[in-house]
Amino acid sequence: MLSGRVLEGYGSSYTVLHRNVLFSCTLRGKFRRILDETHNPIAVGDRIKFTKLDEKSGVIEELLPRSNKISRPTKWGPLKERIIAANVDQIVAVVSTKEPSLKTGLIDRMLLVAEREYVRSVICINKIDLIKKEDIRTEIETYKNLRYCVHIVSAKTGEGVDELRNTLKGKFSVFLGQSGVGKSAVLNALQPGLNLKVREISEYSGKGKHTTSYVASVPCDFGGVIADTPGFRDFGLWGIEKEDAGGLFREFRRYAGKCKFSPCFHIHEPDCAVKDAYKRGAIAASRYENYVRIYESFDEKDSTFM
Template sequence: MEGTIIQKHRRKYTVDSNGNYYSCILRGRLFRDFKRNKNLAVVGDEVLFEVINNNEGVITEIKERKNKLSRLSAGRPDLEQVIAANIDQLVIVSSSKEPDFKPGLVDRFIAAGEKGELEILICINKMDLIDSGEIEKYVNLYRKIGYRIVLTSAVSGTGLESLKKEMMGKKSIFVGQSGVGKSTIINTLQPGLNIDVNEVSSKTGKGVHTTTSVSLYRLDFGAYVMDTPGIREFSLWDIDKKSLHYYFKEFRKYINGCKYSDCVHINEPDCQIIEALKKGEIPLERYKSYRNIYSSL
């Protein structure tokens, strides 16, 4: 039988096959491979499996992935963590307030999405907490670069129909820091899912982790969504100082015009990125993000 991994619990996987759910383990050879490679099977992977007892099965084959979203594994600078596979769209969920909008984190997610060749959508939630003019600077910035943006409020329902339209017919993954409302939005889009949610800490102003693992949900309006645990930091995988500029798409048309082929656009003479920055053709906020990420690599 064929199916899709929708949840992973240590060594067990929940597989969806045409709306029927099976608790599966890896067949012996795959399990031995898993011991060496923890990214062998992740949420979103398409698999072949055999039913062995009612709703239990054994995964016999993992199909080739069309893409993946990865990050640097926490505490392991040499190890990749594949968050999910076979994704159509990366939805970067941020909030206007509680917690505050963090463009630097958004730009890290964008770089990871560009690396994975994913469609990118930015969702700014909790618009009920501010006047829309307070976030307009960033909305205009990202739209000018070419990224789609939806402004939502899971409380008032503002923008949720627009978000639905962007998600229809796609398999989207929601990413963002803790407390921005990823799970709340999904619960609002699909009443009855009852994904656990939590409030932002009144002491720290930071989100409290509620979602603890990646889960894939089938939505009634013709979409799939992956909910992911909230994070406070996102370290990039397989992006180094020399390649970072490729994942800032507004940089690309200037890169080959630099005097030096190995220019990293920091202090080099005749750098076309810096010239474009001076002319206002590249946003200062994005260039600052580039410099900050560059320094962290």
């Protein structure tokens, strides 16, 4: 058997890279059993073993252990885990300054999923050409103070693209972001000649419409692979329990054990170290408020889809 890495694929057909050669692979039937729990048994980035059928095709026989996985709940049909990518070096949480507007709640949801898997996060704020940097200074500082890597770019003017490229060099990065923030446009700017389809903003009126409909890996000339993922409207959290959310906000951990109550969910409890830190400004207001919103969303109907 040969070993390879999954570059893209869906259902029963996958593109596997083995020593710079692409193989079109199908799945051995035993993987179908996993479909009961997981929407996709094999994900982009997976390391697998396959039997070679000819110079271009094969059958995936074995899934090798994953170092991490970035998942979301399925949106339609029975609720299952949908693995967006596995064995990633970093996620890139792509947001835009406008159209759609900058939502720190979405950034924090994406960061949470990465924190859960101990995966590094990069925040990419696109469309800086539409506003003045000063207008989002608070947001930028909040994340920089938390030691997140923040890139401010414009796919349109090329601002910040070289710096972002440096961060992606030699890594397997997965781009996450709401529909319309410009993931494909940023990728095109990073890798000229790629020509991914970029949708006109006016086409975004329909709910849930997006240009990128499945996860595809783009091997870049500068060294590094980027997984472009379908845009979403709400970033559902998979595998995160209500009780765990606080621990995934990295600045909250410093206060672990300092609250009067144990466990403390930092909401209504008196003498809460996290809430005190928020009140005196040691924890950014947006971060604490987003935490409360996420915590409360677990009790709402369909909370996993928030």
